[in-house]
Amino acid sequence: MLSPEQVVGELRATGALWDAGPGLVGLRGPVAELAREIESQLRAISRLETDDEWRTPAGVSFETLERAQYFASFPQWLSTASHLSGDESVLNGIASSATPAAAARNAVGAPDTVLPPAVCYSTYAALAGTTIESPLIMSAEGVCWRHEGDRLAALERGWAFTMREIVCLGSDRDVRGLLDRGALHAESLARELGLEATLDVANDPFFAPTSRGRAALQRIKGLKHELVVRFPDGRPLAIASFNDHERFFGEAFDISLGDGALASSGCVAFGIERWLLAVLVAHGTNPSSWPTLSTLSGVFA
Amino acid sequence: MLSPEQVVGELRATGALWDAGPGLVGLRGPVAELAREIESQLRAISRLETDDEWRTPAGVSFETLERAQYFASFPQWLSTASHLSGDESVLNGIASSATPAAAARNAVGAPDTVLPPAVCYSTYAALAGTTIESPLIMSAEGVCWRHEGDRLAALERGWAFTMREIVCLGSDRDVRGLLDRGALHAESLARELGLEATLDVANDPFFAPTSRGRAALQRIKGLKHELVVRFPDGRPLAIASFNDHERFFGEAFDISLGDGALASSGCVAFGIERWLLAVLVAHGTNPSSWPTLSTLSGVFA
DSSP: OOOHHHHHHHHHHHTSEEEEETTEEEEOTHHHHHHHHHHHHHHHHHHHHOSOBOBOOSOBOHHHHHHTTHHHHOGGGOEEEEEOOOOHHHHHHHHTOSSHHHHHHHHOOSOSEEOOSSSHHHHHHHHTTOEEOSSEEEEEEEEEEOOOGGGOBTTTBOSEEEEEEEEEEEOHHHHHHHHHHHHHHHHHHHHHTTOOEEEEEOOOOOOTTTTHHHHHHHHHHTOEEEEEEEOTTSOEEEEEEEEEEETHHHHHTTOEETTSOBOEEEEEEEEHHHHHHHHHHHHOSOGGGSOOHHHHHHHTO | OOOHHHHHHHHHHHTSEEEEETTEEEEOTHHHHHHHHHHHHHHHHHHHHOSOBOBOOSOBOHHHHHHTTHHHHOGGGOEEEEEOOOOHHHHHHHHTOSSHHHHHHHHOOSOSEEOOSSSHHHHHHHHTTOEEOSOEEEEEEEEEEOOOGGGOBTTTBOSEEEEEEEEEEEOHHHHHHHHHHHHHHHHHHHHHTTOOEEEEEOOOOOOTTTTHHHHHHHHHHTOEEEEEEEOTTSOEEEEEEEEEEETHHHHHTTOEETTSOBOEEEEEEEEHHHHHHHHHHHHOSOGGGSOOHHHHTTTTO
16 A cells, blocks of 8 residues: 555656645546546435535635634635736736736735535525425535645645535434435445445534534534545545534524424535545556446446 | 526526525526536537546646736736635634624635636646647636626626636647637537527637737637627627637747647637526526437437
Protein backbone atom coordinates (compact mmCIF):
# COMPACT_ATOMS: atom_id res chain seq x y z
CA MET A 1 0.00 0.00 0.00
CA LEU A 2 1.10 3.52 -0.82
CA SER A 3 0.62 6.51 1.43
CA PRO A 4 -1.84 9.13 0.17
CA GLU A 5 1.11 11.48 -0.29
CA GLN A 6 2.83 8.91 -2.52
CA VAL A 7 -0.35 8.42 -4.55
CA VAL A 8 -0.78 12.15 -5.10
CA GLY A 9 2.93 12.54 -5.84
CA GLU A 10 2.78 9.88 -8.56
CA LEU A 11 -0.33 11.42 -10.11
CA ARG A 12 1.26 14.89 -10.07
CA ALA A 13 4.42 13.54 -11.68
CA THR A 14 2.52 12.14 -14.66
CA GLY A 15 0.21 15.14 -15.04
CA ALA A 16 -2.84 13.02 -14.14
CA LEU A 17 -3.45 15.43 -11.23
CA TRP A 18 -2.61 19.11 -11.10
CA ASP A 19 -3.19 21.95 -8.67
CA ALA A 20 -5.07 25.14 -9.48
CA GLY A 21 -4.45 26.32 -5.92
CA PRO A 22 -4.54 24.91 -2.37
CA GLY A 23 -7.29 22.29 -2.22
CA LEU A 24 -8.25 22.77 -5.89
CA VAL A 25 -7.19 19.94 -8.17
CA GLY A 26 -7.91 18.73 -11.68
CA LEU A 27 -7.77 15.15 -12.93
CA ARG A 28 -7.33 13.56 -16.32
CA GLY A 29 -6.73 10.14 -17.80
CA PRO A 30 -7.54 6.83 -16.08
CA VAL A 31 -7.93 8.38 -12.59
CA ALA A 32 -10.58 10.75 -13.96
CA GLU A 33 -12.32 7.74 -15.51
CA LEU A 34 -12.14 5.91 -12.17
CA ALA A 35 -13.67 8.92 -10.40
CA ARG A 36 -16.56 8.88 -12.91
CA GLU A 37 -17.02 5.15 -12.35
CA ILE A 38 -17.24 5.76 -8.60
CA GLU A 39 -19.81 8.49 -9.29
CA SER A 40 -21.84 6.05 -11.40
CA GLN A 41 -21.78 3.48 -8.62
CA LEU A 42 -22.93 6.04 -6.07
CA ARG A 43 -25.63 7.24 -8.45
CA ALA A 44 -26.77 3.62 -8.76
CA ILE A 45 -26.90 3.38 -4.95
CA SER A 46 -29.03 6.52 -4.83
CA ARG A 47 -31.43 5.03 -7.39
CA LEU A 48 -32.06 2.10 -5.06
CA GLU A 49 -33.61 4.68 -2.73
CA THR A 50 -35.14 7.29 -5.01
CA ASP A 51 -35.74 8.54 -8.55
CA ASP A 52 -35.94 12.11 -7.20
CA GLU A 53 -32.56 13.35 -8.44
CA TRP A 54 -32.13 17.12 -8.04
CA ARG A 55 -29.74 19.63 -9.58
CA THR A 56 -28.90 21.75 -6.56
CA PRO A 57 -27.86 25.40 -6.98
CA ALA A 58 -24.16 26.34 -7.08
CA GLY A 59 -24.75 28.73 -4.17
CA VAL A 60 -26.62 28.70 -0.86
CA SER A 61 -27.97 31.94 0.55
CA PHE A 62 -26.59 33.44 3.76
CA GLU A 63 -30.17 33.38 5.08
CA THR A 64 -30.43 29.62 4.56
CA LEU A 65 -27.22 28.98 6.48
CA GLU A 66 -28.25 31.38 9.25
CA ARG A 67 -31.52 29.47 9.56
CA ALA A 68 -29.51 26.24 9.81
CA GLN A 69 -27.35 27.76 12.59
CA TYR A 70 -24.35 27.12 10.34
CA PHE A 71 -22.39 30.14 11.51
CA ALA A 72 -22.40 28.90 15.11
CA SER A 73 -21.62 25.32 14.07
CA PHE A 74 -18.99 25.47 11.31
CA PRO A 75 -17.86 29.08 10.67
CA GLN A 76 -14.29 27.84 10.17
CA TRP A 77 -15.19 26.27 6.80
CA LEU A 78 -17.20 29.12 5.33
CA SER A 79 -16.45 29.81 1.65
CA THR A 80 -18.23 32.49 -0.33
CA ALA A 81 -18.59 33.86 -3.87
CA SER A 82 -18.18 37.51 -4.77
CA HIS A 83 -18.03 39.59 -7.92
CA LEU A 84 -16.83 43.00 -8.98
CA SER A 85 -19.15 45.98 -8.98
CA GLY A 86 -20.36 46.98 -12.42
CA ASP A 87 -18.80 50.42 -11.93
CA GLU A 88 -17.08 51.37 -15.20
CA SER A 89 -14.26 53.27 -13.54
CA VAL A 90 -13.41 50.28 -11.34
CA LEU A 91 -13.46 47.93 -14.33
CA ASN A 92 -11.39 50.36 -16.39
CA GLY A 93 -8.85 50.56 -13.61
CA ILE A 94 -8.51 46.78 -13.54
CA ALA A 95 -8.50 46.35 -17.32
CA SER A 96 -5.70 48.90 -17.77
CA SER A 97 -3.67 47.97 -14.68
CA ALA A 98 -0.11 46.64 -15.04
CA THR A 99 -1.02 44.15 -12.27
CA PRO A 100 -4.68 43.44 -13.03
CA ALA A 101 -5.01 40.30 -10.89
CA ALA A 102 -3.95 42.21 -7.79
CA ALA A 103 -6.20 45.12 -8.73
CA ALA A 104 -9.15 42.76 -9.18
CA ARG A 105 -8.48 40.98 -5.89
CA ASN A 106 -8.60 44.29 -4.08
CA ALA A 107 -11.77 45.47 -5.85
CA VAL A 108 -13.97 42.44 -5.21
CA GLY A 109 -17.07 43.28 -3.19
CA ALA A 110 -18.65 41.61 -0.15
CA PRO A 111 -19.90 38.11 -0.98
CA ASP A 112 -23.40 37.60 -2.40
CA THR A 113 -23.70 33.89 -1.77
CA VAL A 114 -22.14 31.02 0.13
CA LEU A 115 -20.53 28.18 -1.79
CA PRO A 116 -22.40 25.07 -0.57
CA PRO A 117 -20.69 23.31 2.36
CA ALA A 118 -23.00 20.35 1.71
CA VAL A 119 -25.69 19.44 -0.79
CA CYS A 120 -28.52 19.01 1.72
CA TYR A 121 -28.84 22.68 2.77
CA SER A 122 -30.37 23.28 -0.66
CA THR A 123 -32.92 20.55 0.06
CA TYR A 124 -34.16 22.20 3.25
CA ALA A 125 -34.17 25.65 1.63
CA ALA A 126 -36.24 24.42 -1.33
CA LEU A 127 -38.77 22.70 0.96
CA ALA A 128 -38.97 25.43 3.62
CA GLY A 129 -42.49 26.12 4.84
CA THR A 130 -44.01 23.12 3.09
CA THR A 131 -45.78 19.96 4.13
CA ILE A 132 -44.27 16.88 2.54
CA GLU A 133 -45.31 13.35 1.81
CA SER A 134 -43.69 10.89 4.14
CA PRO A 135 -41.01 9.97 3.40
CA LEU A 136 -39.43 12.25 0.81
CA ILE A 137 -36.10 10.91 -0.35
CA MET A 138 -34.00 12.93 -2.80
CA SER A 139 -30.46 12.69 -4.08
CA ALA A 140 -28.01 15.01 -5.77
CA GLU A 141 -24.34 15.30 -6.56
CA GLY A 142 -22.64 18.66 -6.39
CA VAL A 143 -19.44 20.58 -5.77
CA CYS A 144 -19.08 21.52 -2.10
CA TRP A 145 -16.63 23.91 -0.47
CA ARG A 146 -15.04 23.79 2.98
CA HIS A 147 -11.90 25.75 3.69
CA GLU A 148 -9.79 23.80 6.12
CA GLY A 149 -6.79 26.11 6.25
CA ASP A 150 -3.47 24.29 6.53
CA ARG A 151 -5.19 20.89 6.54
CA LEU A 152 -6.11 21.04 2.84
CA ALA A 153 -4.63 18.07 0.96
CA ALA A 154 -5.25 16.95 -2.62
CA LEU A 155 -8.07 14.35 -2.91
CA GLU A 156 -8.13 13.85 0.87
CA ARG A 157 -9.38 17.25 1.98
CA GLY A 158 -10.22 19.60 -0.87
CA TRP A 159 -11.30 23.22 -0.53
CA ALA A 160 -13.73 22.16 -3.27
CA PHE A 161 -14.79 18.53 -3.53
CA THR A 162 -17.60 16.47 -5.01
CA MET A 163 -20.35 15.11 -2.77
CA ARG A 164 -23.20 12.71 -3.49
CA GLU A 165 -25.96 12.93 -0.90
CA ILE A 166 -29.15 11.02 -0.29
CA VAL A 167 -31.50 12.96 1.99
CA CYS A 168 -34.64 11.70 3.72
CA LEU A 169 -37.37 13.81 5.30
CA GLY A 170 -40.08 11.91 7.12
CA SER A 171 -40.64 10.19 10.43
CA ASP A 172 -37.78 9.11 12.73
CA ARG A 173 -38.34 5.59 11.48
CA ASP A 174 -38.13 6.64 7.81
CA VAL A 175 -34.86 8.44 8.47
CA ARG A 176 -33.29 5.59 10.40
CA GLY A 177 -34.34 3.21 7.64
CA LEU A 178 -32.50 5.26 5.01
CA LEU A 179 -29.39 5.59 7.18
CA ASP A 180 -29.29 1.83 7.89
CA ARG A 181 -29.78 0.91 4.24
CA GLY A 182 -27.29 3.58 3.14
CA ALA A 183 -24.64 2.08 5.42
CA LEU A 184 -25.23 -1.38 3.96
CA HIS A 185 -25.00 -0.02 0.38
CA ALA A 186 -21.79 1.86 1.21
CA GLU A 187 -20.22 -1.18 2.85
CA SER A 188 -21.11 -3.29 -0.21
CA LEU A 189 -19.47 -0.82 -2.56
CA ALA A 190 -16.37 -0.61 -0.36
CA ARG A 191 -16.07 -4.42 -0.44
CA GLU A 192 -16.48 -4.49 -4.23
CA LEU A 193 -13.71 -1.92 -4.50
CA GLY A 194 -11.43 -3.99 -2.28
CA LEU A 195 -11.43 -1.48 0.58
CA GLU A 196 -11.19 -2.46 4.22
CA ALA A 197 -13.69 -0.15 5.84
CA THR A 198 -15.32 0.04 9.25
CA LEU A 199 -18.50 1.78 10.36
CA ASP A 200 -17.66 4.01 13.33
CA VAL A 201 -19.61 6.33 15.61
CA ALA A 202 -18.51 9.89 14.87
CA ASN A 203 -19.26 13.53 15.55
CA ASP A 204 -19.17 16.69 13.49
CA PRO A 205 -16.28 19.07 14.21
CA PHE A 206 -18.57 21.71 15.69
CA PHE A 207 -16.86 25.03 16.26
CA ALA A 208 -15.71 25.42 19.86
CA PRO A 209 -16.68 26.65 22.33
CA THR A 210 -20.26 27.48 21.39
CA SER A 211 -21.13 24.05 20.07
CA ARG A 212 -18.95 21.70 22.06
CA GLY A 213 -21.99 20.26 23.81
CA ARG A 214 -23.56 19.34 20.47
CA ALA A 215 -20.62 17.14 19.48
CA ALA A 216 -20.78 15.26 22.79
CA LEU A 217 -24.53 14.83 22.52
CA GLN A 218 -24.18 13.63 18.93
CA ARG A 219 -21.82 10.86 20.00
CA ILE A 220 -23.86 9.86 23.07
CA LYS A 221 -27.02 9.57 20.97
CA GLY A 222 -25.22 7.83 18.07
CA LEU A 223 -26.53 10.37 15.54
CA LYS A 224 -23.51 10.31 13.24
CA HIS A 225 -21.68 7.33 11.81
CA GLU A 226 -18.88 7.27 9.27
CA LEU A 227 -17.51 4.61 6.95
CA VAL A 228 -13.78 4.82 7.58
CA VAL A 229 -10.75 3.42 5.75
CA ARG A 230 -7.25 3.63 7.19
CA PHE A 231 -4.06 4.74 5.48
CA PRO A 232 -0.91 2.62 5.98
CA ASP A 233 0.12 4.83 8.92
CA GLY A 234 -3.23 4.22 10.62
CA ARG A 235 -4.65 7.65 9.86
CA PRO A 236 -8.42 7.39 9.25
CA LEU A 237 -10.28 8.71 6.20
CA ALA A 238 -14.08 8.98 6.31
CA ILE A 239 -15.44 8.13 2.85
CA ALA A 240 -19.12 8.27 3.75
CA SER A 241 -21.23 9.60 6.61
CA PHE A 242 -24.69 8.75 7.89
CA ASN A 243 -26.30 11.60 9.75
CA ASP A 244 -29.47 11.65 11.83
CA HIS A 245 -30.55 15.28 12.29
CA GLU A 246 -33.68 14.37 14.26
CA ARG A 247 -36.06 17.37 13.97
CA PHE A 248 -33.32 20.01 13.76
CA PHE A 249 -33.82 20.97 10.08
CA GLY A 250 -37.57 20.26 10.12
CA GLU A 251 -37.91 22.87 12.87
CA ALA A 252 -35.38 25.33 11.43
CA PHE A 253 -37.05 25.29 8.00
CA ASP A 254 -40.65 24.70 9.12
CA ILE A 255 -41.08 21.45 7.18
CA SER A 256 -44.05 19.39 8.35
CA LEU A 257 -45.42 15.93 7.69
CA GLY A 258 -48.96 15.14 6.60
CA ASP A 259 -50.01 14.47 10.20
CA GLY A 260 -48.86 17.92 11.29
CA ALA A 261 -45.68 16.75 13.04
CA LEU A 262 -42.34 18.37 12.25
CA ALA A 263 -40.29 16.37 9.77
CA SER A 264 -37.22 14.49 10.91
CA SER A 265 -34.34 14.38 8.49
CA GLY A 266 -31.16 12.51 7.82
CA CYS A 267 -28.61 12.22 5.07
CA VAL A 268 -26.10 9.80 3.65
CA ALA A 269 -23.08 11.60 2.15
CA PHE A 270 -20.25 10.28 -0.01
CA GLY A 271 -17.06 12.17 -0.84
CA ILE A 272 -16.12 11.19 -4.40
CA GLU A 273 -12.45 12.20 -4.28
CA ARG A 274 -11.98 10.36 -0.97
CA TRP A 275 -13.36 7.14 -2.46
CA LEU A 276 -10.96 7.66 -5.36
CA LEU A 277 -8.02 8.19 -3.00
CA ALA A 278 -9.00 5.12 -0.95
CA VAL A 279 -9.00 2.94 -4.09
CA LEU A 280 -5.64 4.34 -5.21
CA VAL A 281 -4.06 3.83 -1.77
CA ALA A 282 -5.36 0.25 -1.64
CA HIS A 283 -4.50 -0.74 -5.23
CA GLY A 284 -1.89 1.72 -6.50
CA THR A 285 -1.96 4.17 -9.39
CA ASN A 286 -1.55 1.61 -12.17
CA PRO A 287 -4.99 1.01 -13.77
CA SER A 288 -4.16 -2.65 -14.39
CA SER A 289 -4.24 -3.28 -10.63
CA TRP A 290 -7.61 -1.58 -10.06
CA PRO A 291 -10.79 -3.59 -9.47
CA THR A 292 -12.34 -4.51 -12.81
CA LEU A 293 -14.76 -1.70 -13.52
CA SER A 294 -16.94 -3.54 -16.01
CA THR A 295 -18.17 -5.95 -13.36
CA LEU A 296 -18.64 -3.17 -10.84
CA SER A 297 -21.25 -1.53 -13.03
CA GLY A 298 -23.49 -4.50 -12.42
CA VAL A 299 -23.38 -4.50 -8.63
CA PHE A 300 -26.14 -1.98 -8.07
CA ALA A 301 -27.82 -2.15 -11.47
CA MET B 1 -44.39 28.79 -28.00
CA LEU B 2 -43.96 30.21 -24.53
CA SER B 3 -41.69 33.08 -23.67
CA PRO B 4 -38.69 32.17 -21.48
CA GLU B 5 -40.27 34.18 -18.68
CA GLN B 6 -43.44 32.09 -18.95
CA VAL B 7 -41.42 28.86 -18.91
CA VAL B 8 -39.51 29.91 -15.80
CA GLY B 9 -42.72 31.18 -14.17
CA GLU B 10 -44.44 27.82 -14.68
CA LEU B 11 -41.43 25.91 -13.32
CA ARG B 12 -41.23 28.19 -10.27
CA ALA B 13 -44.95 27.78 -9.61
CA THR B 14 -44.67 23.99 -9.42
CA GLY B 15 -41.43 23.99 -7.43
CA ALA B 16 -39.53 22.38 -10.34
CA LEU B 17 -37.21 25.42 -10.30
CA TRP B 18 -36.25 27.56 -7.31
CA ASP B 19 -33.89 30.43 -6.69
CA ALA B 20 -31.04 30.38 -4.20
CA GLY B 21 -30.18 33.95 -5.22
CA PRO B 22 -29.87 36.02 -8.42
CA GLY B 23 -28.66 33.73 -11.18
CA LEU B 24 -28.51 30.67 -8.90
CA VAL B 25 -31.26 28.13 -9.50
CA GLY B 26 -32.01 24.54 -8.56
CA LEU B 27 -34.05 22.04 -10.57
CA ARG B 28 -35.95 18.90 -9.69
CA GLY B 29 -38.36 16.50 -11.34
CA PRO B 30 -38.73 16.00 -15.10
CA VAL B 31 -36.85 19.21 -16.03
CA ALA B 32 -33.84 18.01 -14.04
CA GLU B 33 -34.08 14.69 -15.87
CA LEU B 34 -34.25 16.55 -19.22
CA ALA B 35 -31.15 18.56 -18.28
CA ARG B 36 -29.30 15.32 -17.54
CA GLU B 37 -30.45 13.87 -20.87
CA ILE B 38 -29.07 16.94 -22.65
CA GLU B 39 -25.81 16.48 -20.74
CA SER B 40 -25.67 12.84 -21.89
CA GLN B 41 -26.19 13.87 -25.50
CA LEU B 42 -23.44 16.48 -25.28
CA ARG B 43 -21.14 13.95 -23.62
CA ALA B 44 -21.88 11.59 -26.52
CA ILE B 45 -20.95 14.37 -28.95
CA SER B 46 -17.67 14.90 -27.11
CA ARG B 47 -16.90 11.18 -27.35
CA LEU B 48 -17.11 11.40 -31.12
CA GLU B 49 -14.06 13.65 -30.85
CA THR B 50 -12.12 12.36 -27.87
CA ASP B 51 -11.88 9.91 -24.97
CA ASP B 52 -9.78 12.44 -23.05
CA GLU B 53 -12.43 13.55 -20.55
CA TRP B 54 -11.01 15.74 -17.76
CA ARG B 55 -12.31 16.76 -14.35
CA THR B 56 -11.35 20.42 -14.27
CA PRO B 57 -10.71 22.19 -10.94
CA ALA B 58 -13.50 24.19 -9.27
CA GLY B 59 -11.22 27.25 -9.27
CA VAL B 60 -8.83 28.96 -11.67
CA SER B 61 -5.87 30.89 -10.32
CA PHE B 62 -5.60 34.65 -10.70
CA GLU B 63 -2.25 34.03 -12.38
CA THR B 64 -3.83 31.84 -15.06
CA LEU B 65 -6.41 34.49 -15.90
CA GLU B 66 -3.78 37.24 -15.91
CA ARG B 67 -1.75 35.15 -18.35
CA ALA B 68 -4.88 34.80 -20.52
CA GLN B 69 -5.38 38.61 -20.45
CA TYR B 70 -8.78 37.93 -18.92
CA PHE B 71 -8.83 41.07 -16.79
CA ALA B 72 -8.51 43.29 -19.86
CA SER B 73 -11.05 41.24 -21.83
CA PHE B 74 -13.92 40.36 -19.46
CA PRO B 75 -13.41 41.98 -16.04
CA GLN B 76 -17.16 42.65 -15.82
CA TRP B 77 -17.90 38.93 -15.30
CA LEU B 78 -15.24 38.16 -12.72
CA SER B 79 -16.45 35.97 -9.84
CA THR B 80 -14.21 34.83 -7.04
CA ALA B 81 -14.13 32.54 -4.00
CA SER B 82 -13.07 33.66 -0.53
CA HIS B 83 -13.02 32.22 2.95
CA LEU B 84 -12.77 33.45 6.51
CA SER B 85 -9.44 33.75 8.24
CA GLY B 86 -8.78 30.99 10.74
CA ASP B 87 -8.45 33.61 13.50
CA GLU B 88 -10.27 32.27 16.56
CA SER B 89 -11.47 35.67 17.73
CA VAL B 90 -13.01 36.42 14.33
CA LEU B 91 -14.73 33.04 14.25
CA ASN B 92 -15.91 33.46 17.85
CA GLY B 93 -17.37 36.84 16.99
CA ILE B 94 -19.33 35.34 14.09
CA ALA B 95 -20.42 32.23 16.00
CA SER B 96 -21.79 34.29 18.88
CA SER B 97 -23.23 37.18 16.84
CA ALA B 98 -26.97 37.90 16.88
CA THR B 99 -26.65 38.52 13.11
CA PRO B 100 -23.98 35.97 12.14
CA ALA B 101 -24.61 36.07 8.37
CA ALA B 102 -23.92 39.81 8.29
CA ALA B 103 -20.90 39.36 10.57
CA ALA B 104 -19.52 36.64 8.27
CA ARG B 105 -20.11 38.70 5.11
CA ASN B 106 -18.09 41.53 6.61
CA ALA B 107 -15.27 39.27 7.80
CA VAL B 108 -14.57 37.41 4.54
CA GLY B 109 -11.05 37.94 3.25
CA ALA B 110 -9.70 38.86 -0.18
CA PRO B 111 -10.39 36.09 -2.71
CA ASP B 112 -7.97 33.18 -3.10
CA THR B 113 -9.22 31.89 -6.42
CA VAL B 114 -11.39 32.78 -9.38
CA LEU B 115 -14.52 30.75 -10.07
CA PRO B 116 -14.01 29.46 -13.64
CA PRO B 117 -15.56 31.71 -16.30
CA ALA B 118 -15.07 28.84 -18.78
CA VAL B 119 -13.76 25.29 -18.64
CA CYS B 120 -10.92 25.77 -21.12
CA TYR B 121 -8.75 28.08 -18.99
CA SER B 122 -7.98 24.99 -16.89
CA THR B 123 -6.84 23.20 -20.03
CA TYR B 124 -4.27 25.84 -20.91
CA ALA B 125 -3.11 26.13 -17.29
CA ALA B 126 -2.59 22.35 -17.03
CA LEU B 127 -0.63 22.23 -20.31
CA ALA B 128 1.41 25.42 -19.79
CA GLY B 129 5.03 25.07 -20.82
CA THR B 130 4.59 21.69 -22.48
CA THR B 131 4.94 20.30 -25.96
CA ILE B 132 1.88 18.36 -27.06
CA GLU B 133 1.05 15.75 -29.62
CA SER B 134 -0.88 17.18 -32.50
CA PRO B 135 -3.80 17.40 -32.12
CA LEU B 136 -4.77 17.14 -28.46
CA ILE B 137 -8.54 17.14 -28.04
CA MET B 138 -10.04 17.09 -24.53
CA SER B 139 -13.48 17.58 -23.13
CA ALA B 140 -14.97 18.42 -19.74
CA GLU B 141 -18.17 19.60 -18.17
CA GLY B 142 -18.09 21.99 -15.26
CA VAL B 143 -19.83 24.77 -13.37
CA CYS B 144 -18.83 28.19 -14.70
CA TRP B 145 -19.47 31.61 -13.21
CA ARG B 146 -20.05 34.94 -14.93
CA HIS B 147 -21.72 37.78 -13.09
CA GLU B 148 -23.83 39.74 -15.52
CA GLY B 149 -25.35 42.23 -13.08
CA ASP B 150 -28.96 43.11 -13.87
CA ARG B 151 -28.98 40.84 -16.91
CA LEU B 152 -29.02 37.62 -14.85
CA ALA B 153 -32.09 35.52 -15.71
CA ALA B 154 -32.92 31.96 -14.62
CA LEU B 155 -31.71 29.31 -17.12
CA GLU B 156 -30.97 31.99 -19.74
CA ARG B 157 -28.10 33.79 -18.05
CA GLY B 158 -27.03 32.28 -14.76
CA TRP B 159 -24.40 33.65 -12.43
CA ALA B 160 -23.44 29.97 -12.23
CA PHE B 161 -24.20 27.67 -15.14
CA THR B 162 -23.08 24.34 -16.54
CA MET B 163 -20.78 24.22 -19.56
CA ARG B 164 -19.58 21.32 -21.70
CA GLU B 165 -16.49 22.18 -23.71
CA ILE B 166 -14.44 20.36 -26.30
CA VAL B 167 -11.00 21.94 -26.71
CA CYS B 168 -8.46 21.31 -29.45
CA LEU B 169 -4.77 22.23 -29.39
CA GLY B 170 -2.87 21.59 -32.57
CA SER B 171 -2.35 23.13 -35.99
CA ASP B 172 -4.74 25.71 -37.47
CA ARG B 173 -6.15 22.94 -39.58
CA ASP B 174 -6.74 20.65 -36.58
CA VAL B 175 -8.57 23.43 -34.80
CA ARG B 176 -10.74 24.37 -37.77
CA GLY B 177 -11.59 20.69 -38.24
CA LEU B 178 -12.87 20.39 -34.68
CA LEU B 179 -14.88 23.61 -34.94
CA ASP B 180 -16.48 22.54 -38.23
CA ARG B 181 -17.36 19.09 -36.94
CA GLY B 182 -18.57 20.55 -33.64
CA ALA B 183 -20.97 22.84 -35.47
CA LEU B 184 -22.38 19.89 -37.45
CA HIS B 185 -22.82 17.84 -34.26
CA ALA B 186 -24.53 20.75 -32.51
CA GLU B 187 -26.85 21.38 -35.46
CA SER B 188 -27.79 17.68 -35.50
CA LEU B 189 -28.65 17.68 -31.82
CA ALA B 190 -30.70 20.88 -32.21
CA ARG B 191 -32.67 19.25 -35.03
CA GLU B 192 -33.28 16.10 -32.96
CA LEU B 193 -34.57 18.29 -30.14
CA GLY B 194 -36.92 20.11 -32.51
CA LEU B 195 -35.09 23.43 -32.23
CA GLU B 196 -34.87 25.95 -35.07
CA ALA B 197 -31.29 27.08 -34.83
CA THR B 198 -28.97 29.09 -37.07
CA LEU B 199 -25.21 29.30 -37.15
CA ASP B 200 -24.19 32.96 -36.94
CA VAL B 201 -20.91 34.88 -36.95
CA ALA B 202 -20.46 36.40 -33.49
CA ASN B 203 -18.00 38.20 -31.27
CA ASP B 204 -17.16 38.06 -27.59
CA PRO B 205 -18.41 40.98 -25.46
CA PHE B 206 -14.89 42.26 -24.84
CA PHE B 207 -14.73 44.98 -22.21
CA ALA B 208 -14.59 48.43 -23.76
CA PRO B 209 -12.58 50.47 -24.42
CA THR B 210 -9.38 48.44 -24.09
CA SER B 211 -10.52 45.56 -26.24
CA ARG B 212 -12.94 47.10 -28.73
CA GLY B 213 -10.61 46.37 -31.57
CA ARG B 214 -10.50 42.70 -30.68
CA ALA B 215 -14.27 42.26 -31.12
CA ALA B 216 -14.18 43.89 -34.56
CA LEU B 217 -11.21 41.80 -35.62
CA GLN B 218 -12.91 38.66 -34.33
CA ARG B 219 -15.93 39.33 -36.57
CA ILE B 220 -13.88 40.30 -39.61
CA LYS B 221 -11.79 37.15 -39.36
CA GLY B 222 -14.82 34.94 -38.57
CA LEU B 223 -13.17 33.52 -35.45
CA LYS B 224 -16.36 33.06 -33.43
CA HIS B 225 -19.62 31.43 -34.45
CA GLU B 226 -22.66 30.71 -32.36
CA LEU B 227 -25.59 28.35 -32.73
CA VAL B 228 -28.55 30.59 -32.02
CA VAL B 229 -32.24 29.94 -31.32
CA ARG B 230 -34.81 32.72 -31.14
CA PHE B 231 -37.47 33.31 -28.51
CA PRO B 232 -41.02 34.17 -29.72
CA ASP B 233 -40.20 37.90 -29.47
CA GLY B 234 -37.18 37.45 -31.75
CA ARG B 235 -34.59 37.73 -28.99
CA PRO B 236 -31.61 35.44 -29.71
CA LEU B 237 -30.16 32.84 -27.37
CA ALA B 238 -26.75 31.34 -28.14
CA ILE B 239 -26.80 27.67 -27.10
CA ALA B 240 -23.35 26.77 -28.41
CA SER B 241 -20.25 28.63 -29.54
CA PHE B 242 -17.33 27.69 -31.79
CA ASN B 243 -14.21 29.67 -31.04
CA ASP B 244 -10.96 29.89 -32.99
CA HIS B 245 -8.29 31.38 -30.71
CA GLU B 246 -5.53 31.09 -33.31
CA ARG B 247 -2.21 31.13 -31.38
CA PHE B 248 -3.44 33.37 -28.56
CA PHE B 249 -3.45 30.73 -25.80
CA GLY B 250 -0.55 28.76 -27.27
CA GLU B 251 1.56 31.89 -26.94
CA ALA B 252 0.15 33.02 -23.58
CA PHE B 253 0.74 29.59 -21.99
CA ASP B 254 3.84 28.57 -23.96
CA ILE B 255 2.29 25.44 -25.46
CA SER B 256 4.21 24.08 -28.45
CA LEU B 257 3.67 21.42 -31.08
CA GLY B 258 6.09 18.63 -31.87
CA ASP B 259 7.56 20.63 -34.78
CA GLY B 260 8.37 23.55 -32.46
CA ALA B 261 5.55 25.82 -33.64
CA LEU B 262 3.23 27.42 -31.10
CA ALA B 263 -0.03 25.53 -30.72
CA SER B 264 -3.25 26.95 -32.11
CA SER B 265 -6.37 26.33 -30.09
CA GLY B 266 -10.11 26.41 -30.38
CA CYS B 267 -13.09 25.29 -28.39
CA VAL B 268 -16.67 24.24 -28.82
CA ALA B 269 -18.82 25.24 -25.83
CA PHE B 270 -22.38 24.26 -24.92
CA GLY B 271 -24.48 25.90 -22.19
CA ILE B 272 -26.58 23.12 -20.63
CA GLU B 273 -29.25 25.32 -19.03
CA ARG B 274 -29.68 27.25 -22.29
CA TRP B 275 -30.31 24.05 -24.25
CA LEU B 276 -32.83 23.11 -21.56
CA LEU B 277 -34.55 26.50 -21.84
CA ALA B 278 -34.61 26.29 -25.64
CA VAL B 279 -36.34 22.89 -25.50
CA LEU B 280 -38.87 24.16 -22.94
CA VAL B 281 -39.61 27.29 -24.97
CA ALA B 282 -40.09 25.21 -28.13
CA HIS B 283 -42.13 22.39 -26.60
CA GLY B 284 -43.58 23.65 -23.31
CA THR B 285 -43.11 22.50 -19.75
CA ASN B 286 -45.28 19.36 -19.99
CA PRO B 287 -42.98 16.34 -20.36
CA SER B 288 -45.50 14.58 -22.63
CA SER B 289 -44.81 17.19 -25.34
CA TRP B 290 -41.01 16.86 -25.18
CA PRO B 291 -39.02 15.00 -27.83
CA THR B 292 -38.91 11.31 -26.93
CA LEU B 293 -35.72 10.91 -24.93
CA SER B 294 -35.29 7.19 -25.45
CA THR B 295 -34.71 7.64 -29.18
CA LEU B 296 -32.45 10.62 -28.61
CA SER B 297 -29.98 8.49 -26.68
CA GLY B 298 -29.23 6.64 -29.87
CA VAL B 299 -28.42 9.61 -32.06
CA PHE B 300 -24.78 9.90 -31.12
CA ALA B 301 -24.23 6.44 -29.69
